[in-house]
Amino acid sequence: MTQDRDLRLMLDGFFADGAARAPDRLMLVVTDRIEHQGQRPGGSSAGT
Amino acid sequence: MNPRVDGLFALAQRILRDVDRAEDALQDALVIAWRDLRGLRDPDRFDAWLRRVVVRECIDQATRERRRVANLRVLPIDGPAAPDDLLTLADRDQLERGFQRLSPEQRAILVLHHFEGYPPSEIAEILGIPPGTARSRLHHAHRAMRAALDADARLATAGGQSA
Numbered sequence: 320m321t322q323d324r325d326l327r328l329m330l331d332g333f334f335a336d337g338a339a340r341a342p343d344r345l346m347l348v349v350t351d352r353i354e355h356q357g358q359r360p361g362g363s364s365a366g367t
Numbered sequence: 368m369n370p371r372v373d374g375l376f377a378l379a380q381r382i383l384r385d386v387d388r389a390e391d392a393l394q395d396a397l398v399i400a401w402r403d404l405r406g407l408r409d410p411d412r413f414d415a416w417l418r419r420v421v422v423r424e425c426i427d428q429a430t431r432e433r434r435r436v437a438n439l440r441v442l443p444i445d446g447p448a449a450p451d452d453l454l455t456l457a458d459r460d461q462l463e464r465g466f467q468r469l470s471p472e473q474r475a476i477l478v479l480h481h482f483e484g485y486p487p488s489e490i491a492e493i494l495g496i497p498p499g500t501a502r503s504r505l506h507h508a509h510r511a512m513r514a515a516l517d518a519d520a521r522l523a524t525a526g527g528q529s530a
Contacts, residue, residue, distance in 0.1 A: 326513055327481070332454045333462045334381050334482035341376035342390055346369070349394050353401045361405035 371414075372397075375421050381478045382425040384466070388432070389425075396424035418493045422475050429471035465515035473508040480505055 372393075379389035379396075400420045407416050454462070466474060472494075479485045479493060491501035 323509075323513070326509060326516075329454060329458065329462060330477060330481040330512070333459065333466075334478060336459075338377055338380040338386055338389065340373045341393065342386075345376070345390055345394060346372060349397045349401075352394070352398045356398055356402055358401065358405055359403055 371417075375417070378418070378478060378483065379421060379425050381482050382422070382471075382475050383429055383432075384463070388428060392424045392428045393421060395428075396421040399424065412492075415489075415492050419495060422479070422493060426471040426475055429474065433471065461516060461519050464519050465512055468515040468518075469508065469511050472504070473511055476501070476505050476508045477512065 375396075376389060376393050379393045380386055383389050383392060396417075400417055403420070407413060466477075469477070476490060476494075479490045480487075485493070487502040487505055488498045490505065491498040494501065496504075
């Protein structure tokens with residue numbers, strides 16, 4: 320099972336299975352939270 | 368739901384292996400992204416930047432969780448495997464246990480490569496590390512996963528022999 324060539328294929332299959340959609344409430348909660356959250360001025364942190 | 372948010376949620380769920388923790392991590396990441404948005408110098412790199420914020424938050428949450436929970440456990444995933452899936456249930460359980468043994472960053476790198484399909488150069492951009500470092504860390508993540516699976520197989524063999 321742990322042969323090098325097989326491991327990559329197995330990981331592809333392993334990660335293919337799982338959640339595909341975010342819960343509907345997620346953006347409602349985020350929107351509510353950012354209403355109380357200020358923004359940092361440009362040029363700080365996060366990079367890119 | 369926004370397809371971009373769905374994609375980020377799927378990414379978080381695969382790193383954290385739990386829908387509730389993925390939801391918490393993505394909520395926190397989106398609030399952080401909003402807070403730091405003005406720090407984004409190149410708008411064309413918004414997607415990579417946002418992925419970086421989400422992956423960092425997942426790594427942070429997985430690190431906190433790792434400290435809190437000493438024992439390994441298999442977490443449920445959302446949705447059953449297809450009947451004609453290439454992986455058997457035993458393979459999937461073994462992969463789940465092996466994956467849980469990896470460091471949070473190794474988990475994130477494997478998900479970015481095998482689920483998102485990113486080459487090391489793009490993983491480097493998302494994680495904010497040099498491409499050579501991303502290539503090396505991906506190699507080490509594969510090696511760690513192989514070692515975790517081998518250790519799991521040895522445990523299973525030892526358990527079978529002692530039973």
